[in-house]
Amino acid sequence: MAKKKQSAETKKAETPAQARARKKRQIFVEGHRRKFLVVVDETPECESALAFAASRAQRTSGHLALLYVIEPDVDFQWLGVEDVAREEGHNKAKAVFRLFGRKLKAMGFEEIVPEEIVREGMKAEEITKLIEDDEDIGVLVLGASKDPSGPGPLVTTLAVGRLAGTFPVPITVVPGHLSIEEIRALA
Numbered sequence: 001m002a003k004k005k006q007s008a009e010t011k012k013a014e015t016p017a018q019a020r021a022r023k024k025r026q027i028f029v030e031g032h033r034r035k036f037l038v039v040v041d042e043t044p045e046c047e048s049a050l051a052f053a054a055s056r057a058q059r060t061s062g063h064l065a066l067l068y069v070i071e072p073d074v075d076f077q078w079l080g081v082e083d084v085a086r087e088e089g090h091n092k093a094k095a096v097f098r099l100f101g102r103k104l105k106a107m108g109f110e111e112i113v114p115e116e117i118v119r120e121g122m123k124a125e126e127i128t129k130l131i132e133d134d135e136d137i138g139v140l141v142l143g144a145s146k147d148p149s150g151p152g153p154l155v156t157t158l159a160v161g162r163l164a165g166t167f168p169v170p171i172t173v174v175p176g177h178l179s180i181e182e183i184r185a186l187a
Helices: 002-013 016-021 045-059 079-106 123-133 153-160 180-186
Strands: 035-039 063-070 115-120 137-143 171-174
Touching (some): 035 123, 045 063, 045 079, 045 137, 079 115, 115 123, 123 153, 137 153, 153 171
Parallel strands (some): 035 063, 035 137
8 A cells, every 4th residue: 555655646746847758759650750859059069969860860761850049148138139139049040050951961961951940948948848849859969079078068967967867768979079970880
């Protein structure tokens, strides 16, 4: 009897986010394709993640999704300033998507047309929300920094931090020191 009560209490302690995170992925249901999600920004390690995800998407008949998160810099006092900052963020996102589109072509992935997603908020939270919302996302691909101080903030937060054991999809971390050819050979 105590075990049943403890089990019920454990279920009650579960947050709604945890319950949503465990919902079944639709990756292999007819009409769905597994998406490899890459978070793009201006860091050099994104290129490693892009190469790996594009290779995996191509080899497995999957899809590539690129996410750009516009993070708030400060709390704006005036609505006009906030609107200008938001517009600048969206323009920067478009520029980053164009850059990564050219990088895909330069790597030999001309036939891959990635889905481009822009979110506003804190990066780790928006990544998690997107994965909860899109049941076709099967893998999050992150690039690790070559910097000896650590793998980078996203890898540290998502793959190593408190979220690592409860993250809703597998996380692939691509070492930053690998060449594009080495990455393609591994994918």
